[in-house]
Each structure stands twice: as structure tokens, then as C-alpha cells.
Amino acid sequence: MDAAHPRFDFAISATDGKARTGRIAMRRGAIRTPAFMPVGTAATVKAMKPEAVRATGADIILGNTYHLMLRPGAERIAKLGGLHRFMNWQHPILTDSGGYQVMSLSELRKLTEEGVGFRSHIDGSKHMLTPERSMEIQRLLGSDIVMAFDECPRADQERDVIASSMELSMRWAKRSRDGFDAGGEHAAGAALFGIQQGALDEDLRKISAEKLIEIGFDGYAVGGLAVGEGQEAMFATLDFAPDQLPADRPRYLMGVGKPDDLVGAVERGIDMFDCVLPTRSGRTGQAFTRTGPLNLRNARHAEDTAPLDEACKCAACRDYSRAYLHHLHKSGEILGAMLLTEHNLTFYQDLMAAMRGAIEEGRFAAFASDFRRDYLAER
């Protein structure tokens, strides 16, 4: 351990039911938990300057190994000084392992014990992702939180398919650990997270958790959810899955989710999230507000001089009317994507801050109830 780099450290400052709030200390800064990580797929949080992402309250962003290995390439980013310098984001970055996206985006993929061979969806070029190569890529990117390489199967398959996929992911978790350690990243202050699999099955999740704990990780992700199973099944799984993971380590629910998903997951003991929803919605005209999502392309906003959200302090709400945002989105203007992405990320970060405050003050149940009353009300 290099003394210049603070050890990855997770301190829980308050719990309220299963919900926890705290702080992860890392080499590039602290992460307040529960934390939402905006997704910076291709070395950019789409339609946002990095300083604007930071200003919404983000402590950490996510980068995608699959996208970055294909374009501009991990070796190239390393040559250019690493991902932080490349994209001008000096705070922590978590990178996924590429395991999920290689299965959902690439072409002609072939899964073996060794890893996944595939062709790029961009130019058809041939590539191979293995646990070892995923660790190498994440090291080349300069990731602060490296994710183990895993396979994420559809949750609706037979139990034996889910079980053998989970077993494979656990063998890959061990190879990820070994690859990460061999790369010297731990000494440099980076962290490695394992990923629990087992879909909706409590026993398989338990086996997966035990295997991960035996290997030992800095944090643990709940993987294999938000793949179409629906919120009810996801929450049913989160009723047991986080409890199977070490209480003193961060728990990260991958790829989730809608605002009400986040509240329900924090209620069940989750500390970290990532999702493309606020950024993607910002480009398609969907705005998140305290009283639910609304579609700014709808004609009812065309002459509405009110701001998007009276209570929000973002530029879109401070300087513009709903009518203007409607006009921008109807006209396909880039500024529409810019402003609405900024608003949606602000909404997500404000929600995380409100949850942290509620947990700190021991009123999370009331907060969650009030939130759902306003956000999910029939209108």
C-alpha cells in the first residue's frame, strides 16, 4: 500500500432500518452513500461538461469497459494519461467489467470458460474479453473501482442455467481477483468489487455471496437484476440479497434505476447505483420531477411559462420555461438534451442527498412514504 494513496475505506455514519448512509474514502476523493453514479459510457456523460456533472452533486461516475475498449481503445487511453485526464474528470470513476455489455451489444459472441469472444458492434473487429483482460483494461483506464468480470444471464431462465452461469461468474471472480492483484492496482489505491449472481433465487444468491466473501473484495455488487424482471421481483430479491453480503462493505445495485427503484433499494440496504435513465431520458424529453416523470414533448407544455420544477435549482428550472424546453425537444435542439440531462441528474443527486439526510435523521420510512405518495400518485 502506497502511503500516498488513502486506503479504500467505507464508514457508515447512520443506519435506519436496513438503510445506511456513510462515506467511502478513496484516492481521488470521497463518495457519499447512498450514491448515484451518472453513466459516462464513451468517456463522456452525454450532453454534459464534467464540471456540470460535478455541480449536480455527483461524487463518482461510471465508465464502460466494453465501449472504451472498442473506441478509442484502452491502450490508447493509457497512452493519453488515463481516463480521468482524457475526459477531464478528476474524481473517482467506477468501471464496469464489460461482461454485461459484451453479451447485450456485441455481435457473434462466443462464451467459453476462458471468456467471451465477439465482434465489435462499431466496426466488426474481433475481440476477446476474459477476466484477466478485463482487469488489464480497467487498469489501463485508471479505474478507481474495478468490477469483476462476470456473466449476467436473463433472470427468466431455468434454475440450472442460472446456477451454472453463477458458478462460472464465481470462477471468473477468482480470476478477476488474481488479475487485479497481479496488476498492482490495489497497492495504487484502486478497489475491486465482486458481483453476486443467482438471479431471483435466494439459495443461489447465498452460494454466490459465500464464494465472493471467500475470495474477498472491497465492495460487493448485486448483479443480474434490472434485466426485465420487474420492480416487484427485484424488490423481492433485494429483500434477501443485500443481507447475504458483508454489512461493513459497500453494496452496489448495478444498472438501477427509476427514482422509486432507488428509494426501495436503499430501504433494503443498497449503497450505490448507476443507471443511464436520467441521461438517456434527458435526450428524449422525459423529465423527472417530485410528482413523477413528465414528457416535455407533450403539447400541453407548449405555452406553459412555469419552470419544470419550482423546487429545483438547476439551470433548466432556474432560467427557462416548460414552453421553451418543449420547443427545444420538439425541434431536436442539442440545448434541449443539455438542459434536461442537467435537470435529471440534479433530480437524481437531490434525491440521493435527501435519502442520506433522512437516514442520518432516522426518518427514512417517513421520507420513503412521502416520496412514493408524491412520485407515484395517479394523476
Next chain:
Amino acid sequence: MDAAHPRFDFAISATDGKARTGRIAMRRGAIRTPAFMPVGTAATVKAMKPEAVRATGADIILGNTYHLMLRPGAERIAKLGGLHRFMNWQHPILTDSGGYQVMSLSELRKLTEEGVGFRSHIDGSKHMLTPERSMEIQRLLGSDIVMAFDECPRADQERDVIASSMELSMRWAKRSRDGFDAGGEHAAGAALFGIQQGALDEDLRKISAEKLIEIGFDGYAVGGLAVGEGQEAMFATLDFAPDQLPADRPRYLMGVGKPDDLVGAVERGIDMFDCVLPTRSGRTGQAFTRTGPLNLRNARHAEDTAPLDEACKCAACRDYSRAYLHHLHKSGEILGAMLLTEHNLTFYQDLMAAMRGAIEEGRFAAFASDFRRDYLAER
């Protein structure tokens, strides 16, 4: 004249050859001349927040009557408090008359003495633009500098076609003056500019200028250039056209142009410009630099850690490498358009500031010579 509104006032502080520098005082602020006006077609300077446009050094932007009348509509913008409030730009706005764009963009147009009937390129709806309606639309938008409604013919047509088109534009100029005056905009502090036509023909330009001067305007535009005639023919026309217009009024060269066009036009007595080039180029990967334009999509930039322009203070040059800008443009990322638009507008405004300084200090000829040596050098 309402005492609350400063009169439109143009003061020339220095001349150097035919080049002039000065200041237009207006109700919403001053415009330093020679001035470049970024184009805000659909109530947004594409890919830029208005405060960022201002930060590049822009004193005034341009809005397009044709686009705004079709979407969201002039009456709607008026109902929403006017264009300045709608788009959150509190500085001066010049609006074109719609005359040029209705002929280049609309469908099924029919030109008569009365005006131009046409169908919208957006939804096929039927519209009519006349001098009176153009004045009304520009009043509804809340324009600070209103342009007379004119016809802009292709410059390569027979002299009699050019002549009769010019004569029509002069009759429309008178109707524009009358419509503008009837709307009370002059009393409210808005200005009206006439537009000289006559293509490349010195005699027709002279007749057009005399008719405009007889009507009387706050400023005079040189119209009908930058329509494919080439820089040499444009400069040849600018060798006489600005001199035909009043020396004590601003002269505005519409729709121009490339950086070397601006220098050559200032040299010939032009005070104001607008062009989509810096913003459009920002979206297609073309960057303007002191040593000429460069295409960031070119593979030679892929591993170049140098900034786009060492001497530029914009965010794109301060915080990012050419390699990153290359990556963003190759990946079609919105941030690529945002950063390069900001750079290009900064480049244009820096160029205008440098020209103003050179004129003020009586060294414009040397400035122009140095500029051309660096910008137009064969490489």
C-alpha cells in the same frame, strides 16, 4: 421616443483605411463593432447555453424569422414574453426578415408583388410572408434590430432579373419602413435596417443604396452576397458597395462568413456579420485556428495530446486534448458539438476583438497581412 430607451446610436471611435471600429448603443446593451453575431436559428445558438455564448464575447445574436414563425410561432413567443425571455438572452437580438430563408428552405413558394406564399418545410402548413407580416413577426419576437423584408436572388442571373428583383426589394423596403413605424417599434427603441441588393453590379447597387437612403434606416445591410459567387467576386463588390451606404451608419454584411472573409470585409468598411459557419462547423468536427481550419475527425488527431489551439482560452482548449475532441466527434457525442462550437465562437469573437484593437491602434493593414499569412498558408 421613450426616454427610458436609449436611442439607437452608432459612434465610430477610430478608422484605419476603410476599416472602422466603434460602438452601437441600444436598449439592451452595446455592440462593439466590427461585430460577429452568432446565429440562434430556432431560439438557441445550437449546442450552447446563452451565458456561454455571452462569455465568448458576443454582444448580439441573430434570430431567424422564418424558423421562429413556423416553430414555435411568433404569436406564441410574444405570449411567452418575447424571444429574449423565451431563450434567456437579455442582450440585443437582430432578426432577419425571413426573405432569404423562405426562398431557400420553404416548399411550393409563390412570389408576388404582395409577398411570398409558401408551405412550411416542417409540416407543410401554408403561410404568407409580406413586408408588413415580417415587421409584425419581428415586433412580436421583440427584435432589437429588425431587417427589412427583401428578395435575395441568385447572383448569377441576367442583369434584368437582378434589376427587377432589386426594384421589388426597394418597394418592399418602403413597405417595411411603413410597417415598422406603424408598429411603434422605433419609439420602443428598436432599430430598422434596410438591405442593399443588386448582386455584383455597381450601378444597380448604387440605385439600391440611393433608394434605401431616401427611405431612411438606422443601419444598412449589404445583401445578396455569400450566395455562391466566391470570395473574389464578393470582395470586388465590397470594393464599392459599402461606400455607397452612409458612412455614419452601421454596415452589415449578411451571412458572411469564413474568417478570411471577415478580415477582407472589415478592410472594405463592413461593421457587422452573421454566419452559421462557426456553429455548424462545431457540430461537424471542423475547428478554426490561427493557422487555418482543421478537421478533428482526421485520424492524425487520435493520439495528439496537444490542445486544439495553445493560444485560445476556451474550455475546449483549456481542458481537453485534440485526441479527446477527435474521439468525441468520431463517436458522435453531443459534448463534441458543445466544445467545438464554444471554441469556434471564441475564435470568431477573438478575431473580431483583434480587428477592433488593430483598427484602434492604426495597424489594421499589418494585422490583416499577418492574419492571412498564418491562416491561409499552404501546409
